[in-house]
Amino acid sequence: MSSIIDRIRLGMQIFMIILAGILFFVGVVQFNILFVIAALVLALIFGRLFCGWLCPLGFYTERILGKLKRDKELPEVFKSKAFRFGFAMIFITALILLWLFSPIDRFWIPFIIMGAMFIFATTFALFSFDKAWCAYTCPWGVLSGILGKKAPYNLGIKEDCVGCELCVEACPIDGVPKDAVKNFHQKEKEGYEEFETRCIRCLKCYEKCPQDAIGVVGSGED
Numbered sequence: 001m002s003s004i005i006d007r008i009r010l011g012m013q014i015f016m017i018i019l020a021g022i023l024f025f026v027g028v029v030q031f032n033i034l035f036v037i038a039a040l041v042l043a044l045i046f047g048r049l050f051c052g053w054l055c056p057l058g059f060y061t062e063r064i065l066g067k068l069k070r071d072k073e074l075p076e077v078f079k080s081k082a083f084r085f086g087f088a089m090i091f092i093t094a095l096i097l098l099w100l101f102s103p104i105d106r107f108w109i110p111f112i113i114m115g116a117m118f119i120f121a122t123t124f125a126l127f128s129f130d131k132a133w134c135a136y137t138c139p140w141g142v143l144s145g146i147l148g149k150k151a152p153y154n155l156g157i158k159e160d161c162v163g164c165e166l167c168v169e170a171c172p173i174d175g176v177p178k179d180a181v182k183n184f185h186q187k188e189k190e191g192y193e194e195f196e197t198r199c200i201r202c203l204k205c206y207e208k209c210p211q212d213a214i215g216v217v218g219s220g221e222d
């Protein structure tokens with residue numbers, strides 16, 4: 001049975017899919033561009049919150065591709081910063097060029113973007129794990145991660161962590177809390193340790209932590 005947080009998250013994801021449909025039918029076909037802008041603005045305050053709570057593609061990778069139960073490591077090359085940032089830059093440049101010099105009607109460009117993202121996300125899931133695309137390669141995720149680096153509201157490990165790593169097992173984004181737990185204990189549990197910028201704020205780690213040792217850290221801390 002899913003938790004209350006997960007049910008709220010599911011409700012938000014479904015709401016965004018319905019909103020996308022409404023925007024499309026009232027003629028706002030560039031709704032996905034609006035969603036990207038919203039994701040980037042939110043990232044400045046909360047990190048990749050949009051990815052975990054509002055992204056329709058995130059819904060697809062988590063709730064549909066998640067049923068594939070594939071669990072293979074993504075090759076290291078795809079995890080490297082050089083590849084991830086390089087791919088994001090190429091993807092965004094290609095979009096700008098397509099918009100400026102498109103041989104086809106611009107009406108279709110949002111659909112080309114969506115189609116490409118769905119194909120990439122599905123391919124990554126088939127060859128690795130369900131959220132491999134979201135975890136490492138989605139250009140908007142990479143950009144949100146950069147913008148969210150100094151977000152005032154970040155998640156991380158706080159005092160009371162006993163190092164059980166239940167949070168690591170629960171994380172769908174390839175064990176984001178692992179380094180945070182390690183660093184926190186190396187510092188002899190002083191202060192707090194923020195999660196890295198790939199965290200999508202899904203709170204699955206928070207729900208699993210038996211010590212209530214995961215919460216808001218950084219300048220937005222209580």
Ligand code: SF4
Nearest residue numbers: 161162164165167209
């Ligand atoms: S689940 Fe909680 S106590 Fe266990 S390692 Fe993670 S933060 Fe620490």
Ligand code: SF4
Nearest residue numbers: 171199200202203205
């Ligand atoms: S660290 Fe926690 S909130 Fe962030 S992606 Fe992993 S499970 Fe979700």
